[in-house]
Amino acid sequence: xxxxxxxxxxLSVPEGAIASLNCTYSDRGSQSFFWYRQYSGKSPELIMFIxxxxxxxxxxxxxxxxxxxxxxxxLIRDSQPSDSATYLCAGARGGSNYKLxxxxxxxxxxNP
Amino acid sequence: xxEVTQTPSHxxxxxxxxxxxxxVPISNHLYFYWYRQILGxxxxxxxxFYNNEISEKSEIFDDQxxxxxxxxxxxxLKIRSTKLEDSxxxxxxxxxxxxxxxxxxxxxxxxxxxxx
Numbered sequence: 324x325x326x327x328x329x330x331x332x333x334l335s336v337p338e339g340a341i342a343s344l345n346c347t348y349s350d351r352g353s354q355s356f357f358w359y360r361q362y363s364g365k366s367p368e369l370i371m372f373i374x375x376x377x378x379x380x381x382x383x384x385x386x387x388x389x390x391x392x393x394x395x396x397x398l399i400r401d402s403q404p405s406d407s408a409t410y411l412c413a414g415a416r417g418g419s420n421y422k423l424x425x426x427x428x429x430x431x432x433x434n435p
Numbered sequence: 436x437x438e439v440t441q442t443p444s445h446x447x448x449x450x451x452x453x454x455x456x457x458x459v460p461i462s463n464h465l466y467f468y469w470y471r472q473i474l475g476x477x478x479x480x481x482x483x484f485y486n487n488e489i490s491e492k493s494e495i496f497d498d499q500x501x502x503x504x505x506x507x508x509x510x511x512l513k514i515r516s517t518k519l520e521d522s523x524x525x526x527x528x529x530x531x532x533x534x535x536x537x538x539x540x541x542x543x544x545x546x547x548x549x550x551x
Binding site for chain 2: 357359366368372374413415417421422423424425428
């Protein structure tokens with residue numbers, strides 16, 4: 324069974340702090356990784372994707388991928404109360420269908 | 436900004452009845468997907484669809500499920516005889532499949548299916 328594992332949290336950070344969300348995966352065939360944000364009762368919203376080892380920055384978000392360690396992370400700088408949500412990590416093998424395998428998600432709470 | 440749309444937002448049905456969930460993917464996207472999320476659980480892949488045929492399906496997607504692209508815009512998921520355990524949020528997603536952003540999947544708002 325190919326799994327994506329996340330700490331379910333909750334992770335609580337004060338407003339303005341850096342939130343660090345982590346994810347590990349068991350499928351060495353996974354080539355691309357995605358971070359989605361999901362507010363309660365809503366659909367997943369794509370935040371970032373990363374295909375190559377190293378860091379990728381987009382505004383307040385930085386995704387990090389280490390394929391040797393099978394580890395993906397998301398850093399959120401200057402966290403805002405509106406960032407409070409469940410963050411889903413997903414991996415895809417690529418190929419013709421790119422199906423996503425999701426982790427259970429980490430609940431992030433940003434306290435004002 | 437283009438988005439995936441889904442109808443209805445909420446569907447209540449009795450066990451054994453057929454339901455059809457509808458999706459309109461983003462217009463230039465080539466790959467279409469259905470996922471489901473049972474309350475409190477992870478998002479699970481059901482099926483992917485490309486070039487008018489299923490490209491992959493999960494073990495959840497048994498003979499009770501089918502997908503169709505009846506015209507150039509709609510993408511449907513049919514459950515022939517619903518069970519209580521089919522109660523979940525069903526999400527449609529689509530991706531370009533080529534160009535600068537081939538793999539990123541964008542999700543619709545979901546249809547909450549309640550089977551009684």
